[in-house]
Amino acid sequence: MKAMVRNEKLFVFALMLIFGLFSADLPFSSAQTIFNVLDYGAKADGKSDDSNAFSAAWKAACSAATQNPTVVVPSSKDFLVYPLTFQGPCKSSNISFQVIGTINAPSSPSVWKGRDARRWLIFHGVTGLLITGNGTFNGHGSEWWDLSCTHRPNMTGCATVVPMALSIISCKQSTISDIHSIDSAKFHVVVNQSSDILVQNMHVTAPENSPNTDGINVQFSQNVLVNNSVIATGDDCVSIGELSSNITVSYITCGPGHGVSIGSLGRFGNSVKVEDIHVKKVNFKGTTNGVRIKTWQIGLGYARKISFEHITLESVQNPIYIDQNYCDINGTRGNCEAKTTGVHISEVTYDDIVGTSSSKEAINLNCSQSFACTGIKLSNIKIESDKSGQQVVSECANTHGTNSGVVQPKSCLQP
Structure with a gap:
């Protein structure tokens, strides 16, 4: 434990040096x-x-x-x-x-x-x-x-x-x-x-x-590190919005709340550019979502080069979640008709994600018919139900990628 704390401090110190946030003038x-x-x-x-x-x-x-x-x-x-x-x-x-x-x-x-x-x-x-x-x-x-x-x-x-x-x-x-x-x-x-x-x-x-x-x-924003924090709120613990790059979220305890979200993106039909987002060493406790990407159907642009690594889950409702079909119908969201527009989600890695789900769908990757998710990678995933004797499943739509190591529940990715 002492070695872990020491390594965390060295990690933060190194990033402070990289970002230029440390000064010899204390x-x-x-x-x-x-x-x-x-x-x-x-x-x-x-x-x-x-x-x-x-x-x-x-x-x-x-x-x-x-x-x-x-x-x-x-x-x-x-x-x-x-x-x-x-x-x-x-x-x-x-x-x-x-x-x-x-x-x-x-x-x-x-x-x-x-x-x-x-x-x-x-x-x-x-x-x-x-x-x-x-x-x-x-x-x-x-x-x-x-x-x-x-x-x-x-x-x-x-x-x-x-x-x-x-x-x-x-x-x-x-x-x-x-x-x-x-x-x-x-x-x-x-x-x-x-x-x-x-x-x-x-x-x-x-x-x-x-x-x-x-x-x-x-x-x-660019070059942002959110580190070593406890966040318990009524919405996202950390949310990452449009035109953001080189963002790292690490060593976070999250819950209650809606998890860590990239988005929502493209709400006003605008073009978004989100890339180099890295979420790791996050513990989700009783959240409605774990790691989530959400984009509006009418949006344009891309969200790419995203990684979720070394994640633990405790009774999380939607542990791994992509919703590329976000929309608003008479003030409510859901039941969206297909659009020809969309934010392209690509090069997303999920690695070493373990724990329990409070819902049947532990992996839900709901991507667009017009702009399918590509380059999705699942590796070393082991998610079980928090209810004894129940099984969890994966649900995918228009999601293409590869698997490696143990993936539980069974992957639904298309080649």
């Missing part, structure tokens, strides 16, 4: 300048609006000439912060946002009237950002969930726009580490239009029935 060196939000007027009583204090502390740190300036959110304190953008670029090549206390979003959706309800906290255009500190971002999403059109589609006046908690947009060479994120109204952490990003040692939680509360969402 973020908490004696040369740093501290910008404590209390010094900028934060009340820290959990009731007063501390947004101006956080904004002022960030602007002072971002404009500081010293190396490694640090905004500090101190321990044993509760801060109420309204929607806020921490804007870059900053003067220093590295800047830290150290969260030791708790940052709270407004709990009532009514407070957001007249504000942009899409996002809560945004870090935009920052290079060398480090968000860390063992503190908590509390999205207070329960009232939003009750209003969500996803949760209550027939409710008059349901909310179509719901805030995501923490967004990293147009950032480079940045790290989010050791943070707790709880009860976001929508996605907890979003990495968007960014590159060379490390997300590690995260603890992300929301109730199992909370709608659209993805743990970590990556989209329009």
Whole structure:
């Protein structure tokens, strides 16, 4: 066990070197300048609006000439912060946002009237950002969930726009580490239009029935590592969206939730390019899906060079799942008529996937008639039913590839 932990640390360290996320100037060196939000007027009583204090502390740190300036959110304190953008670029090549206390979003959706309800906290255009500190971002999403059109589609006046908690947009060479994120109204952490990003040692939680509360969402980004985290939410533990490449998800405990998903892709009939996605060393516990790729019928483009390796399953409903026929009919999904369009899925490897399925179909590869899945590889698969005496099966449509080693249930791939 000690050797495994040591190897994980070496693995992360090596990727940090590759991504350029490690600096000889440690973020908490004696040369740093501290910008404590209390010094900028934060009340820290959990009731007063501390947004101006956080904004002022960030602007002072971002404009500081010293190396490694640090905004500090101190321990044993509760801060109420309204929607806020921490804007870059900053003067220093590295800047830290150290969260030791708790940052709270407004709990009532009514407070957001007249504000942009899409996002809560945004870090935009920052290079060398480090968000860390063992503190908590509390999205207070329960009232939003009750209003969500996803949760209550027939409710008059349901909310179509719901805030995501923490967004990293147009950032480079940045790290989010050791943070707790709880009860976001929508996605907890979003990495968007960014590159060379490390997300590690995260603890992300929301109730199992909370709608659209993805743990970590990556989209329009390159060179991202999501590593060594525990994610238990009401939606995808990790979701990977369009125009993303060189994404690695590893050493994740996932559940409850909807598993690790690539997609959905091509929802608006657009052309997507997703490639070099690697998911490994993930333990799924009671999730609705394990490893999933989902694309809309009207989409274009491709998703390719994808690997799922060294996966363990504990009572997972859809352990291995491709749905290339995603569609929306009168607000519901499924029963789709065949289209001549589609996102081409190819070069997907499933290797060393073991455990139990809570449904009969342990492998379900539902590909398009127009754009069949090609280059699919199944190797060393052993999935059994979590119910004594029951068998599981594979179901394939328009799926071509090869098998090696033990494949259980029996493969349904076409040559």
